[in-house]
Amino acid sequence: MVEPVRNEQQWPDTTVDSGEFTVSLPPLVEPAAELTVDEIRRYSRHLIIPDVGVEGQKRLKNARVLCVGAGGLGSPALMYLAAAGVGTLGIIDFDTVDESNLQRQIIHGQSDVGRPKAESAAASIREINPLVKVEIHNTALDRDNVREIFAQYDLIVDGTDNFATRYMVNDAAVLLGKPYVWGSIYRFDGQASVFWAEHGPCYRCLYPEPPPPGMVPSCAEGGVLGVLCASVGSIQVTEAIKLLTGIGEPLVGALTVYDALEMTYRKIKVRKDPACVLCGDNPTVTDLLEDYEDFCGAVSPEAEAAVVDATITARELKEWQDAGKDVFLVDVREPAEYEIVRIPGATLVPKGEIMSGEALAKFPQDRQIVLHCKTGVRSAEALAALKAAGFRDAVHVQGGVIAWVNQIDPSLPAY
Numbered sequence: 001m002v003e004p005v006r007n008e009q010q011w012p013d014t015t016v017d018s019g020e021f022t023v024s025l026p027p028l029v030e031p032a033a034e035l036t037v038d039e040i041r042r043y044s045r046h047l048i049i050p051d052v053g054v055e056g057q058k059r060l061k062n063a064r065v066l067c068v069g070a071g072g073l074g075s076p077a078l079m080y081l082a083a084a085g086v087g088t089l090g091i092i093d094f095d096t097v098d099e100s101n102l103q104r105q106i107i108h109g110q111s112d113v114g115r116p117k118a119e120s121a122a123a124s125i126r127e128i129n130p131l132v133k134v135e136i137h138n139t140a141l142d143r144d145n146v147r148e149i150f151a152q153y154d155l156i157v158d159g160t161d162n163f164a165t166r167y168m169v170n171d172a173a174v175l176l177g178k179p180y181v182w183g184s185i186y187r188f189d190g191q192a193s194v195f196w197a198e199h200g201p202c203y204r205c206l207y208p209e210p211p212p213p214g215m216v217p218s219c220a221e222g223g224v225l226g227v228l229c230a231s232v233g234s235i236q237v238t239e240a241i242k243l244l245t246g247i248g249e250p251l252v253g254a255l256t257v258y259d260a261l262e263m264t265y266r267k268i269k270v271r272k273d274p275a276c277v278l279c280g281d282n283p284t285v286t287d288l289l290e291d292y293e294d295f296c297g298a299v300s301p302e303a304e305a306a307v308v309d310a311t312i313t314a315r316e317l318k319e320w321q322d323a324g325k326d327v328f329l330v331d332v333r334e335p336a337e338y339e340i341v342r343i344p345g346a347t348l349v350p351k352g353e354i355m356s357g358e359a360l361a362k363f364p365q366d367r368q369i370v371l372h373c374k375t376g377v378r379s380a381e382a383l384a385a386l387k388a389a390g391f392r393d394a395v396h397v398q399g400g401v402i403a404w405v406n407q408i409d410p411s412l413p414a415y
């Protein structure tokens with residue numbers, strides 16, 4: 001997902017300006033002793049670039065880079081880091097390859113469906129460049145393992161797709177003094193930056209608070225143009241190579257905002273926030289948080305309260321329908337999603353129309369109202385609004401249409 005893109009004028013004055021970009025940093029990694037004949041042959045197009053040269057290639061050979069997530073951003077990042085000759089690549093991902101990943105996660109192929117992503121990505125890397133050493137972390141990154149894993153690497157590439165992991169990656173990187181290259185994608189928009197508290201701002205300087213729950217949809221909820229992953233992932237690899245070899249001006253203290261429809265890249269200067277709770281003058285966050293999910297909040301407090309004793313399972317909905325109960329089933333997703341898959345008998349009323357109140361007249365007072373969305377997040381928010389409007393007996397379906405597909409009718413497409 002991408003954070004809400006603001007205009008330059010909307011950034012707080014203290015954080016952002018449009019001044020000169022003159023950051024230049026020494027190489028992050030010492031050069032390896034030598035390149036073999038095979039390596040000289042393979043990397044010759046790098047070696048003849050004066051700014052890279054044998055010295056730069058030796059630094060890449062000695063580098064240890066961790067990619068968090070082998071998904072949309074991780075795919076192009078890992079493939080190009082491998083081809084470039086980064087000596088050791090770490091992959092952390094606990095997920096398995098799903099058919100719906102293949103539209104953008106090009107490190108995986110059709111025959112990898114069902115396979116752990118970290119293993120599938122490692123196999124692709126070996127095919128691209130057998131000289132790269134791959135370290136697989138087939139586990140979920142959490143507060144108990146993040147420090148130990150990050151400590152093994154020079155640089156982190158962040159390809160996470162949720163705010164809880166993103167804040168944890170940032171906090172761990174700052175606490176360990178590691179630089180990390182961040183990227184974010186949503187539909188046609190991308191953003192990228194390098195966060196390194198020793199030399200510039202961290203993610204919390206730019207985004208002190210997570211967005212209100214439900215305000216920023218994930219790519220699973222809102223979609224993403226597949227090729228956007230390559231656009232933003234390649235910026236991340238470029239920045240990683242610049243940091244490792246010490247060439248050019250890294251995106252430290254700067255944010256690149258990419259608009260695929262306009263085909264524009266804007267570069268915005270970002271200042272370190274002296275009041276940052278993590279990397280500011282008087283930090284109050286001095287250790288990893290106990291619970292990042294809790295910090296980011298899956299749903300709003302209103303929605304959390306509304307779903308208590310007002311949540312049914314997909315199976316219960318099916319039983320109600322089969323028993324002939326007078327159910328008014330409402331799908332609160334968007335029309336494009338309704339086109340892809342729907343629960344039989346559902347009426348489409350997008351969440352926005354419920355939240356604004358304009359659709360409330362469509363809801364009957366004398367029937368059992370059941371709301372659902374894709375996974376249960378949006379329907380929880382809509383349920384809170386509906387209950388506040390007086391529909392006290394309304395309920396929502398846990399897990400949404402995805403639960404219906406999984407539990408009731410696997411012949412329907414999950415998306």
Ligand SMILES: [Zn+2]
Nearest residue numbers: 202205276279
């Ligand atoms: Zn900070």
